[in-house]
Amino acid sequence: MSAASSSNPPSSSSSSSPSSLSSSSADGPPNVVQREGATLDTPRRHAHKFGGSSLASAAHYRSAAGLLDDGASSRWVVVSAMQGVTDALLRLVADARAGRDWQADWGALQQRHIEAAALLDSGDALSSQLHDEFAALHGELAALAAPVDGAHDPGHALPGLGEVLSSRLMHAALGGDAAGWDRLDARDVLVTQPGELGCAIDWPATEALLAQWLERHRGTQVVVTGFVARDGQGRATVLGRNGSDWSAAIFARLFAAELLTIWTDVDGVLSADPRLVPDAVRLPSLSYAEACELAYFGAKVLHPQTLVPLQQRGVAVRIRNSARPDCPGTVIGPDGGAAARHDDGHPHPVKGLSLVENLAILDLSGSGMAGVPGTAERLFGALREAGVSVTMISQGSSEHSICCVVRADQAEPGRAAIARAFAEAIEAGQAQGVTVTPDICVLAAVGDGMVGTPGVAARLLGGLAQARVNVRAIAQGAGERNLSVAIAAGDATRALRSAHSAFWLSPQTISVGVIGPGQVGRALLAQLASSTFDGHDEGIDLRLRALADSRRMCLAAVRLDPADAIARLADAAAPGASVDDATTALDLDAFAAHVRAEHLPHALIVDCSGNDAIAAHYPRWLAAGIHVVTPSKHAGSGAWSRYQAIRTASAAVAGRGHAQFRYEATVGAGLPVIQTLRCLLDTGDVLLGIEGVLSGTLAWLFNRYDGSVPFSALVREAMALGYTEPDPRDDLSGTDVARKLVILAREAGCALSMDDVAIESLVPEALRGVSRSEFLERLHELDAPMQERLLQARASDRQLRHLARLELAAGEVHATVGVSSLDGGHAAVHTRLTDNLVQFRTRRYADNPLVVQGPGAGPDVTAAGVFGDILGIAQTLGAQA
Numbered sequence: 001m002s003a004a005s006s007s008n009p010p011s012s013s014s015s016s017s018p019s020s021l022s023s024s025s026a027d028g029p030p031n032v033v034q035r036e037g038a039t040l041d042t043p044r045r046h047a048h049k050f051g052g053s054s055l056a057s058a059a060h061y062r063s064a065a066g067l068l069d070d071g072a073s074s075r076w077v078v079v080s081a082m083q084g085v086t087d088a089l090l091r092l093v094a095d096a097r098a099g100r101d102w103q104a105d106w107g108a109l110q111q112r113h114i115e116a117a118a119l120l121d122s123g124d125a126l127s128s129q130l131h132d133e134f135a136a137l138h139g140e141l142a143a144l145a146a147p148v149d150g151a152h153d154p155g156h157a158l159p160g161l162g163e164v165l166s167s168r169l170m171h172a173a174l175g176g177d178a179a180g181w182d183r184l185d186a187r188d189v190l191v192t193q194p195g196e197l198g199c200a201i202d203w204p205a206t207e208a209l210l211a212q213w214l215e216r217h218r219g220t221q222v223v224v225t226g227f228v229a230r231d232g233q234g235r236a237t238v239l240g241r242n243g244s245d246w247s248a249a250i251f252a253r254l255f256a257a258e259l260l261t262i263w264t265d266v267d268g269v270l271s272a273d274p275r276l277v278p279d280a281v282r283l284p285s286l287s288y289a290e291a292c293e294l295a296y297f298g299a300k301v302l303h304p305q306t307l308v309p310l311q312q313r314g315v316a317v318r319i320r321n322s323a324r325p326d327c328p329g330t331v332i333g334p335d336g337g338a339a340a341r342h343d344d345g346h347p348h349p350v351k352g353l354s355l356v357e358n359l360a361i362l363d364l365s366g367s368g369m370a371g372v373p374g375t376a377e378r379l380f381g382a383l384r385e386a387g388v389s390v391t392m393i394s395q396g397s398s399e400h401s402i403c404c405v406v407r408a409d410q411a412e413p414g415r416a417a418i419a420r421a422f423a424e425a426i427e428a429g430q431a432q433g434v435t436v437t438p439d440i441c442v443l444a445a446v447g448d449g450m451v452g453t454p455g456v457a458a459r460l461l462g463g464l465a466q467a468r469v470n471v472r473a474i475a476q477g478a479g480e481r482n483l484s485v486a487i488a489a490g491d492a493t494r495a496l497r498s499a500h501s502a503f504w505l506s507p508q509t510i511s512v513g514v515i516g517p518g519q520v521g522r523a524l525l526a527q528l529a530s531s532t533f534d535g536h537d538e539g540i541d542l543r544l545r546a547l548a549d550s551r552r553m554c555l556a557a558v559r560l561d562p563a564d565a566i567a568r569l570a571d572a573a574a575p576g577a578s579v580d581d582a583t584t585a586l587d588l589d590a591f592a593a594h595v596r597a598e599h600l601p602h603a604l605i606v607d608c609s610g611n612d613a614i615a616a617h618y619p620r621w622l623a624a625g626i627h628v629v630t631p632s633k634h635a636g637s638g639a640w641s642r643y644q645a646i647r648t649a650s651a652a653v654a655g656r657g658h659a660q661f662r663y664e665a666t667v668g669a670g671l672p673v674i675q676t677l678r679c680l681l682d683t684g685d686v687l688l689g690i691e692g693v694l695s696g697t698l699a700w701l702f703n704r705y706d707g708s709v710p711f712s713a714l715v716r717e718a719m720a721l722g723y724t725e726p727d728p729r730d731d732l733s734g735t736d737v738a739r740k741l742v743i744l745a746r747e748a749g750c751a752l753s754m755d756d757v758a759i760e761s762l763v764p765e766a767l768r769g770v771s772r773s774e775f776l777e778r779l780h781e782l783d784a785p786m787q788e789r790l791l792q793a794r795a796s797d798r799q800l801r802h803l804a805r806l807e808l809a810a811g812e813v814h815a816t817v818g819v820s821s822l823d824g825g826h827a828a829v830h831t832r833l834t835d836n837l838v839q840f841r842t843r844r845y846a847d848n849p850l851v852v853q854g855p856g857a858g859p860d861v862t863a864a865g866v867f868g869d870i871l872g873i874a875q876t877l878g879a880q881a
């Protein structure tokens with residue numbers, strides 16, 4: 001749980017918060033929080049804490065000082081050490097103890113502080129104070145080489161010097177005493193004592209010392225040293241790692257702050273680790289409980305311990321980025337529910353996901369364990385004795401086994417401890433023994449909104465199933481705020497990404513790849529570029545990420561702008577062309593793998609190539625969860641075995657939905673032909689027959705052909721208008737129409753193949769086997785036969801139209817395609833331009849067929865049909881949310 005970091009000093013102090021959380025206090029006595037009057041935007045008593053990343057240099061201290069100009073009447077500022085100083089001090093202590101040379105590092109550390117002091121304070125006072133501190137440190141380090149006398153470790157508190165020095169620098173940056181700022185050394189007031197769960201605060205002693213301190217100081221503007229404290233005997237100590245945040249929370253409570261702002265190098269708490277989930281989003285607000293759950297499960301932003309003093313008094317915390325103060329950050333307060341919506345307004349039961357890595361499962365099973373009181377106590381007692389901490393526990397109602405998840409490095413000691421504790425039972429066969437499953441991680445979904453919300457587990461498990469992630473163990477307590485699953489470490493990233501999108505923590509991005517920017521593909525890209533569909537309402541992000549033609553492909557890491565995707569593909573082909581994203585020779589497997597990006601939930605390939613070899617990839621793509629949309633008829637009308645493989649693959653992906661195969665534009669281009677047929681059949685109608693004009697090209701040719709212009713000239717015009725297939729013989733031979741008839745018949749459940757269709761071809765025998773270019777050169781050879789047919793038809797007052805017929809009767813299927821001479825009563829005679837005319841005769845529409853009619857060819861209408869399929873898939877994905 002972190003965000004993009006920056007070490008640049010911040011430049012502005014302005015900020016605003018969208019949060020509706022509020023808590024406030026007047027300038028009342030410490031430790032009493034009043035909750036009227038102020039809001040988090042204008043707290044009167046405001047505590048701040050700056051982490052080391054916000055205090056890397058003198059410039060950072062100045063910028064931090066600027067951030068405090070927040071209008072509060074009273075401000076306390078708790079500081080960490082300068083960036084890297086605590087680690088440097090720990091190294092100095094270790095070197096001094098081990099008798100290694102530490103003088104040079106001590107000198108460098110002193111120099112760094114003196115240089116910062118010189119920039120922050122023109123006088124000598126600050127430098128001389130720092131010199132004194134370093135001289136004292138020198139003496140204490142030198143003494144560390146001597147053996148330790150008694151239980152008290154003299155080196156223990158030395159790393160806290162970083163905070164003491166830092167508080168002096170911050171005091172100077174704020175203008176010091178002259179500007180009304182006091183400096184409080186926490187070692188003077190903050191009293192710790194040993195507690196059952198580690199170091200605890202002696203609140204009465206601390207409040208008494210603080211009250212004495214306040215008698216001697218103004219106390220309205222105070223710089224406080226983080227991390228350091230004193231023990232019950234008045235000796236200096238430190239609060240442990242994350243101690244500065246804890247100090248800040250302690251002093252915010254003592255100071256009765258309405259708000260504690262923790263300035264750090266991240267934008268706030270994110271919905272997941274952005275290194276694993278690039279689409280992770282900042283969470284505007286969290287409840288204390290949510291923050292604790294997320295923090296425990298790997299969130300680096302805030303340690304749960306920090307929240308305790310704040311939670312006790314209802315003090316809100318805001319995490320903010322000192323390098324990006326305009327970002328509102330994350331507010332953590334009593335009521336995270338007040339902001340149970342993300343920035344896009346979507347309500348989410350789950351606020352965030354976390355992942356704990358490097359774990360192992362310990363499992364004790366045995367038939368003799370059922371119903372035996374004390375088994376769990378014995379198991380966990382053994383782990384306690386072995387010093388093994390338990391991350392997750394799960395036991396089924398059969399009591400046949402108990403499993404728990406522990407740190408990987410504690411798995412073996414844990415296993416041995418359990419085996420010892422149950423040695424007798426194992427010996428007697430009542431327990432089978434302890435197994436260790438290594439390489440485990442735990443993924444947890446966290447959110448107050450999960451409480452009482454049905455379907456959260458279904459969604460998590462469904463998302464994992466879709467990502468083909470096996471769940472080894474599950475745990476959810478009655479609190480319902482945390483649902484944890486143990487999974488194989490190798491599945492971690494895939495699982496996290498899939499769960500993230502399953503809970504709509506990020507938009508349902510559909511990663512789109514387009515193959516074939518020809519007539520139809522180009523029109524589709526133009527429609528994508530100008531479309532008003534932004535998917536916002538559906539939470540859909542339709543994102544073009546790849547484009548390929550027959551030679552090369554352009555793969556964009558994030559997105560390709562449809563408006564210039566073709567130029568990008570062409571540019572990158574130029575020698576020396578430089579583009580951000582990779583354009584290389586076409587490799588369809590790499591293309592599909594890129595589109596099926598693991599960090600994006602959905603993938604879709606649009607095949608506008610019209611190439612049969614590409615259709616051969618569909619079963620594999622669909623099986624991998626990639627949706628396929630195409631205007632190409634090859635898959636729908638090609639080999640029956642491939643067609644079946646496509647149907648099987650598109651039904652087989654487990655989990656939420658399946659990969660869809662849509663091809664509405666194959667018949668009638670943009671007309672709703674296939675969906676009309678589907679609707680008839682799905683509502684229980686029975687198809688009896690189809691008759692009509694299924695070719696836009698042939699419709700246009702016969703609507704235009706009156707003998708005044710050679711037929712071949714019209715064919716050339718139809719090609720130029722983008723009506724024909726890439727090879728116009730596919731239209732003229734009737735093959736294209738036959739393909740459409742096969743597609744419709746198969747939709748109706750008939751195992752029809754191209755060989756079953758009786759096709760009349762308009763292509764003379766001599767032109768069928770020649771190359772496309774030779775065919776086009778010899779196109780005029782079509783003219784004489786067509787002229788003759790036209791004259792024959794006219795002689796009997798008829799008109800030529802190209803018709804397709806499908807008859808289904810008594811289990812028999814008859815399919816024919818060819819030119820017919822029709823009288824004026826036939827509907828096909830009254831079509832215009834590229835009109836397709838599809839008459840469905842069904843049991844319900846037996847006397848008067850259901851008719852779909854309209855333009856049936858051309859790049860724009862075809863692309864619209866393809867786009868409609870894409871949106872159809874997007875909408876079904878939206879509906880699954």
Ligand SMILES: NC(=O)C1=CN([C@@H]2O[C@H](COP(=O)(O)OP(=O)(O)OC[C@H]3O[C@@H](n4cnc5c(N)ncnc54)[C@H](OP(=O)(O)O)[C@@H]3O)[C@@H](O)[C@H]2O)C=CC1
Pocket residue numbers: 515516517518519520521548549550551608609610611613614631632633665666669696722723724725726856857858859862
């Ligand atoms: N035009 C229309 O009215 C209708 C068309 N259709 C169908 O639409 C599809 C496309 O038609 P159209 O746009 O006219 O065809 P075009 O010939 O204009 O475009 C084909 C595109 O596909 C690319 N391509 C061809 N083979 C491959 C391959 N093996 N790998 C990758 N890319 C390839 C071509 O790239 P390159 O330039 O490198 O060769 C070109 O960009 C066809 O299946 C057609 O039946 C469906 C309904 C109506």
Ligand SMILES: N[C@@H](CC=O)C(=O)O
Pocket residue numbers: 666667668669694695696697698723724725731736856857858
């Ligand atoms: N060439 C085809 C295009 C649509 O499938 C036609 O003319 O109908």
